[in-house]
Amino acid sequence: MRRMKWTDLPNEGCSVARTMSVLGDRWTLLILRDTLFGIRRFDDIQKRLKITRHVLSDRLKRLESHGLLERKPYQERPVRYEYHPTQAARDFVPVMQAMTAWAQTHLPTEKPEPYRFLDRETRQPTDPKVIDANTGAEITSKSIWVETTRR
Amino acid sequence: MRRMKWTDLPNEGCSVARTMSVLGDRWTLLILRDTLFGIRRFDDIQKRLKITRHVLSDRLKRLESHGLLERKPYQERPVRYEYHPTQAARDFVPVMQAMTAWAQTHLPTEKPEPYRFLDRETRQPTDPKVIDANTGAEITSKSIWVETTRR
DNA sequence: TCATGTGAGTTCCATTTTGGAACCTAGATA
DNA sequence: TATCTAGGTTCCAAAATGGAACTCACATGA
Numbered sequence: 589m590r591r592m593k594w595t596d597l598p599n600e601g602c603s604v605a606r607t608m609s610v611l612g613d614r615w616t617l618l619i620l621r622d623t624l625f626g627i628r629r630f631d632d633i634q635k636r637l638k639i640t641r642h643v644l645s646d647r648l649k650r651l652e653s654h655g656l657l658e659r660k661p662y663q664e665r666p667v668r669y670e671y672h673p674t675q676a677a678r679d680f681v682p683v684m685q686a687m688t689a690w691a692q693t694h695l696p697t698e699k700p701e702p703y704r705f706l707d708r709e710t711r712q713p714t715d716p717k718v719i720d721a722n723t724g725a726e727i728t729s730k731s732i733w734v735e736t737t738r739r
Numbered sequence: 740m741r742r743m744k745w746t747d748l749p750n751e752g753c754s755v756a757r758t759m760s761v762l763g764d765r766w767t768l769l770i771l772r773d774t775l776f777g778i779r780r781f782d783d784i785q786k787r788l789k790i791t792r793h794v795l796s797d798r799l800k801r802l803e804s805h806g807l808l809e810r811k812p813y814q815e816r817p818v819r820y821e822y823h824p825t826q827a828a829r830d831f832v833p834v835m836q837a838m839t840a841w842a843q844t845h846l847p848t849e850k851p852e853p854y855r856f857l858d859r860e861t862r863q864p865t866d867p868k869v870i871d872a873n874t875g876a877e878i879t880s881k882s883i884w885v886e887t888t889r890r
Numbered sequence: 891t892c893a894t895g896t897g898a899g900t901t902c903c904a905t906t907t908t909g910g911a912a913c914c915t916a917g918a919t920a
Numbered sequence: 921t922a923t924c925t926a927g928g929t930t931c932c933a934a935a936a937t938g939g940a941a942c943t944c945a946c947a948t949g950a
Contacts, residue, residue, distance in 0.1 A: 591939080592789040594765055601850030603842035604772050604835055610846065612763060614745055614908080621755050625885050630927050638743040640909055645928060655845070666916045668926060676845040678880035682869035683841050684755055685878060686834045691754035694806070694827040695761065699752035700888060707871065708884040715872040718833035720858065720865040727836060727867055729829035733859040734776050737851060742910080765937080781898050791938050796899060817945045819897060 610654045611680075615639050616647050620656060620677055621684065625703060628670040629662075656680075685716045761805045762831075766790050767798050771807060771828060772835065776854060779821040780813075807831075836867045 597609030611617045615637065622633050634644050648671055651657040656677040659669045685705050692701070705714050718727045725731060748760030762768045766788065773784050785795050799822055802808040807828040810820045836856050843852070856865050869878045876882060 593938085598846075599848065599850070601848060601853050602769075602772075603839040603846070603852060605769055606846045606848065607838050607842045608768055612765065612768060614763065617759055617763060618753075618756055621753075624880075625887065631925085634927095640911090641928070642930085643908065646907095666918085666926075679845060680841055681880040681883065682878045683834065683837045685883070686837050686869055687758050688754040690831055690834050691758045694830060695749075695754070695757045697750065697752060697757065699750070701754060702752050702888055704886045704888055705878075706884045706886050707874065707876075708882055711884065712873065714874075714878060714883060716869050716878055717872040718837055718867050719870055721868040722863065722866050723858065723861075725858075727833045727856075727865060729775075729832040731859055732832065732836070732865060733857045733862065735855045735857050736776065737853055737855055744909085782896085785898095791940090792899070793901085794937065797936095817897080817947085 610650070610656065613647065613650075615643060616651065617684075619644065619647050620651060620673070620680070623657060623671050623673045624677060624681060624684075628672060629668075630671075633671075651677075682716065685714070686718055689716050761801075761807065764798065764801075766794060767802065768835075770795065770798050771802060771824070771831070774808060774822050774824045775828060775832060775835075779823060780819075781822075784822075802828075833867065836865070837869055840867050 594609075597605050597612075600606055600609070611620065618637060619633060622636060627633055627636060630641075630644065630648070634641055637644070648657060648659075652659055652671070656674055657671045658674055660672055661667050662670045688701075688705070705716070706712060707714055719725060720727055720731075745760075748756050748763075751757055751760070762771065769788060770784060773787060778784055778787060781792075781795065781799070785792055788795070799808060799810075803810055803822070807825055808822045809825055811823055812818050813821045839852075839856070856867070857863060858865055870876060871878055871882075
């Protein structure tokens with residue numbers, strides 16, 4: 589009976605486990621958040637997040653290797669790179685927004701939210717809700733049933 | 740200019756950061772997943788996840804202290820406890836399901852998904868989608884605009 | 891009575907990760 | 921020539937994690 593290791597997670601069948609193998613490390617999701625919100629340069633991310641430089645360096649490499657960030661030169665001599673979110677990363681935005689709404693309810697704080705998700709056209713605040721695309725019904729823990737397909 | 744520490748995250752204004760302060764540790768979300776899927780006893784979680792016992796012990800305490808798990812005795816002499824997800828934890832299920840759908844698209848694998856989220860009444864598979872409750876429109880990275888409210 | 895088993899942890903030590911600070915490199919600028 | 925800038929890397933100490941054994945309270949069986 590093998591012991592599970594953190595580094596085995598990418599090969600798990602469970603999608604939650606695979607997500608955590610990429611984003612479940614300290615700082616990783618916060619770095620992705622910053623790149624999604626427009627902060628793309630090493631020093632800028634490091635200054636905002638105030639994490640150590642080599643953890644940042646490590647996380648950027650891992651996010652790039654998992655296809656969530658792309659390293660693009662923004663100037664020659666000396667060549668310097670920016671980290672751009674890929675489509676896979678951008679597709680995580682709705683998940684992040686659902687997460688934000690959850691935390692606002694269940695991990696409240698006095699401090700103001702530093703970011704707001706607005707409708708791009710109307711500039712009105714949005715209120716994320718997870719629905720079932722098949723029926724249009726809201727998904728809640730009450731409306732769903734978890735089926736264990738193995739074991 | 741203070742350096743940010745992992746232990747400062749619970750006090751951040753950013754909801755993503757607060758979420759990660761609770762669930763962004765190694766194994767924590769996978770433990771919560773198991774309790775949500777009905778595995779509630781120390782040894783059962785440990786056997787399924789195959790993580791070390793004192794990491795599990797630590798995570799259960801942290802999840803309890805953040806109000807995501809409740810420790811309930813299921814027998815006397817000797818008294819033994821189960822870890823039950825609270826409403827806050829159950830409310831995370833839709834977020835987890837959105838995460839699952841994201842990983843199925845962007846972190847594909849050959850292995851079958853060990854869990855499926857079915858409609859509790861119809862027992863049909865569900866297809867999670869994040870919409871704006873105000874307009875009913877799907878939320879994607881294209882449809883939203885992130886406004887920075889501070890700094 | 892004694893040995894064995896069970897569930898839920900705790901303790902101890904080795905290995906990995908992370909934190910903190912300084913250093914390096916290629917050019918730009920003064 | 922000296923200093924600055926952006927994007928790292930290197931080094932060492934501190935903290936977290938992995939692995940295994942141990943504890944505790946009771947139950948069970950011989």
